[in-house]
Amino acid sequence: MGVLLEVEDIRVSYGAVEALRGVTLRLKEKEIVAVLGANGAGKTTLLRAISGLLPLVQGKVLFCGRDIRSFAPFELLRQGLAHVPEGRRIFPTLTVEENLLLGLYGVRHLVSDAERKKRKEWIFELFPVLRERRRQLAGTLSGGEQQMLAIGRGLISRPKVVLMDEPSLGLAPRVVQEIFRVIRQIHEEEGVSLLLVEQNARKALSVANYAYILENGRVALEGKPQDLVHDERVRSAYLGGSGIRQRLL
Amino acid sequence: MRVFFEQLVNGVTVGSFYALVALGYSMVYGVMKLINFAHGDLFTLGSYLGYTFLVWGAAWITERAGLWWGVLGAILFAFLANAGAGILVERVAYRPVYRAGRLPLVVSALGMSIFLQNAIMAVWGPRFQVYPSDLVPVASLRFLGLSLPLLKVVILFLSLGVMFVMYWIVEKTEFGAAVRATALDREMATLLGIDVQRVILFVFTLGPALGGMAGVMNGMYYRSIQFSMGWNYGLKAFTATILGGIGNIPGAMVGGVLLGVIETLLAGYIPGGGAWKDGFTFLILILVLIFRPTGILGEKVAEKV
Secondary structure, three states: OOEEEEEEEEEEEEOOEEEEEEEEEEEEOOOEEEEEEOOOOOHHHHHHHHOOOOOOOEEEEEEOOEEHHHOOHHHHHHHOEEEEOOOOOOOOOOEHHHHHHHOOHHHOOOOOHHHHHHHHHHHHHHOHHHHHOOOOEHHHOOHHHHHHHHHHHHHOOOOOEEEEEOOOOOOOHHHHHHHHHHHHHHHHHHOOEEEEEEOOHHHHHHHOOEEEEEEOOEEEEEEOHHHHOOOHHHHHHHOOOOOHHHHHO | OHHHHHHHHHHHHHHHHHHHHHHHHHHHHHHHOOOOOOHHHHHHHHHHHHHHHHHHHHHHHHHHHOHHHHHHHHHHHHHHHHHHHHHHHHHHHHHHHHHHOHHHHHHHHHHHHHHHHHHHHHHHOOOOEEOOHHHOOOOEEEEOOEEEEHHHHHHHHHHHHHHHHHHHHHHHOHHHHHHHHHHHOHHHHHHOOOOHHHHHHHHHHHHHHHHHHHHHHHHHHHOEEOOOHHHHHHHHHHHHHHHHOOOOHHHHHHHHHHHHHHHHHHHHHOOOHHHHHHHHHHHHHHHHHHHOOOOOOOOOOOOOO
């Protein structure tokens, strides 16, 4: 299996504060890699650095073997790298359909009209509620629907790799279920590779093939999910601790 | 009744200049969150470019093709030349300071305004210049017993047509959606593959182009132009922008036309009102800011979390 994304020993700073202090990870074809960690561990910074939104102080990021800095950030989508950022970031005064189709903007010269329609239908099948609401302004959607729209907008260009930042943040358990159902589905049916940043470690580990745990801007631990869930440190720090809660879960 | 109707036509015509200039303010503000202080002076520049075109070039066109082609040529010339000026201004005054934040950008815009005003004065002189009367059509249209100067009608339909095209581009095309997306969230737009720099260049090109067009129309309408008139026009168009809802294209059109009509009617019906014309404008600005700061069409969609 080919490696799609290689992050090699990157450092990123906000002024004097080092947010990433030498992070290395890789994402292979048809893989879901989860990045876990507490608030401020550097998860979002990692994704933003990969997308070229933050300058690297050191190290490099290779996408399909090419240095990511040889592209302008807006060119990455066309190369097959999509980013569904934290907080959904949908355009509230544009309609649901306009939001969705903007996901194709970066590849507009490569996609025929018939193909556009097909892609739109595909997203509407993944998230039927978006079809019902397609003429509504995106700002009138519920939080869960907005997240679905954000994910749909990220997927519609059929990227090779999707960077997904906290898709379950602040959502009701039922919506989280649905979003993870879709993540599983696109992974199994479409073979999309995913770098998934999550606070909901249990959920993330249930879909991931491999996981990294970030602490203070470094990879503290990595491994296959089945190994990590039995690791005592992981259990206590990220999976709800031991003792009474553990037994309840 | 006749007076009212004539004043109304005047108001809508003047309002359509305001609307064209307001459109430029609104687009630039929408994408850059910048009040482009140089915009009024680009309007003046367009007015002078159209003047020069009429004086030097139009005789040739007028002789061969007729008066109207000279007029349309001047408008087109100012549109294109001002688009070029807009690109130049963006390159020289704005692009170098994008990274420095919003305040340096505003200061740079103010500096550009002063520069343009003085450059216009240096080139064309500080006195009033007068659009040559033999090159501006005076024919009138008879309509329901009223006489409508054809020039006003042409100006009106031309500006409405241009505004409609603008509206169509921004609201109905894919690139327009990209412009609106960039205005809302530049970083997200980048992540979707939108070349934000191109969107910025688009608004800084088209805004001044529309302003330049309005400048020529204004010159033909009032005949005399002066190097410092952009300041006043800029403020009025800015008022129109606020009135309609800033960052909103239909808002700029509605605000511009409405401001022109209110101003003209108040000036026409209140004794001695002409002298207070500008006062009315700013009274409107103050009232809008107090009672409806988002403008007539500027409604915010509640963002659910």
